[in-house]
Amino acid sequence: MASLRDIKNRITSTKKTSQITKAMEMVSASKLSRAESNAKAFVPYMAKVEEVVASIAVGAKDATHPMLVSRPVKKTAYLVITSDRGLAGAYNSNVIRAAYNAIQSRHTSKDEYVVMTVGRVGRDFFAKKEVNIIDSILGLPDQPIFADIKEITSKAVAMYADEAFDELYMYYNHFVSAISQEVTEKKVLPLTDVASVSSKVSSYEFDPSAEAILEVLLPQYAESLIYGALLDGKASEHAARMTAMRSATDNAKELIDSLSLSYNRARQAAITQEITEIVGGVAALE
Amino acid sequence: MKTVKVSIVTPDGPVYESDVEMVSTKAQSGDLGVLPGHIPMVAPLEIGAVRLKKEGHTDYVAVTGGFLEVRPEQVTILAQAAEPADQIDIERAKEAKHRAEDKLKQDNMDFKRAELALRRAINRIEVYQHDR
Numbered sequence: 001m002a003s004l005r006d007i008k009n010r011i012t013s014t015k016k017t018s019q020i021t022k023a024m025e026m027v028s029a030s031k032l033s034r035a036e037s038n039a040k041a042f043v044p045y046m047a048k049v050e051e052v053v054a055s056i057a058v059g060a061k062d063a064t065h066p067m068l069v070s071r072p073v074k075k076t077a078y079l080v081i082t083s084d085r086g087l088a089g090a091y092n093s094n095v096i097r098a099a100y101n102a103i104q105s106r107h108t109s110k111d112e113y114v115v116m117t118v119g120r121v122g123r124d125f126f127a128k129k130e131v132n133i134i135d136s137i138l139g140l141p142d143q144p145i146f147a148d149i150k151e152i153t154s155k156a157v158a159m160y161a162d163e164a165f166d167e168l169y170m171y172y173n174h175f176v177s178a179i180s181q182e183v184t185e186k187k188v189l190p191l192t193d194v195a196s197v198s199s200k201v202s203s204y205e206f207d208p209s210a211e212a213i214l215e216v217l218l219p220q221y222a223e224s225l226i227y228g229a230l231l232d233g234k235a236s237e238h239a240a241r242m243t244a245m246r247s248a249t250d251n252a253k254e255l256i257d258s259l260s261l262s263y264n265r266a267r268q269a270a271i272t273q274e275i276t277e278i279v280g281g282v283a284a285l286e
Numbered sequence: 287m288k289t290v291k292v293s294i295v296t297p298d299g300p301v302y303e304s305d306v307e308m309v310s311t312k313a314q315s316g317d318l319g320v321l322p323g324h325i326p327m328v329a330p331l332e333i334g335a336v337r338l339k340k341e342g343h344t345d346y347v348a349v350t351g352g353f354l355e356v357r358p359e360q361v362t363i364l365a366q367a368a369e370p371a372d373q374i375d376i377e378r379a380k381e382a383k384h385r386a387e388d389k390l391k392q393d394n395m396d397f398k399r400a401e402l403a404l405r406r407a408i409n410r411i412e413v414y415q416h417d418r
Binding site for chain 2: 044045046056145206207217
């Protein structure tokens, strides 16, 4: 049986750990509410862009753009959105597993795909697997603004336009609720499902022409899709971390309870033994 | 006077919302003024200022990478970045201007990017000065 002091030490250190996890839980909770409101602020922009894209796609059928057309796939790109730090439960491992499994089942050779990563965890994983990583962002702030990710989104869109790859999928955790996040695969490029987005369509005049507008609009649309996924991923990250830290705090509490119990037992045993020894000693003197 | 509802929306949220008498801005095909009751129209915008006239004064908003969507009763400007004149960080804009100018002086291949950065910075500074 462990000595009294050992148990005491374990109780103190567990208590300290639980203080930290408790603090992290509260920090994540406040970040989560910020991330949720960021995601909400983005909705009107996305909705508007979608509406205009759809109305052009429907209203000007003859207007076409390379980003709308599927071409034979020689190379596929995967954008995997992870976090920089761990301690977020299964947040990172879920999304990485989904992406890696998909890659494994779809491709036979390493020349057929490239990977872009957001976050340290994803980069490290794919670097270890010796996958060709063409771009990665580290140190994304907790409340990203559009300018922070402009570089990776425009690079992705530009590389697609240059035919460096012919398809772009992204993998991220979709925020369902504070306790549930879903790994989601989304095909970003080519934009094949644009026409199906439309609900209410107004017919516009295009200045100078529908093609010229698609030229400006479609890259922005694709970039917004990626930005939206990123905001979604951030909200999920904070939610996942909050849940993980809450269960860590709960576990620490349980551990402290059971350790206190054995501490009290050990102390009682020591006292009982002492009394027995004294009684024994007195008896021997008589 | 008749007014039209204007909203300027960026990925980071709406930045401007108001009823105005006239919107004038610079589209890729030239300067463009929109009055209430305009036919539905879509046009991409240059990096530039959006002038919103209402009740005798004019609001200025610096806009980057946007396009304009017009409907008879509503004008929406979607932009990757937009700041009303009173929210422009003038020090930062000046700094960005110097940086871009330095880059343009050097002989490097990112000429286009530096030029765009310079135009954004100059646009912000101009919009800021209009408002004074």
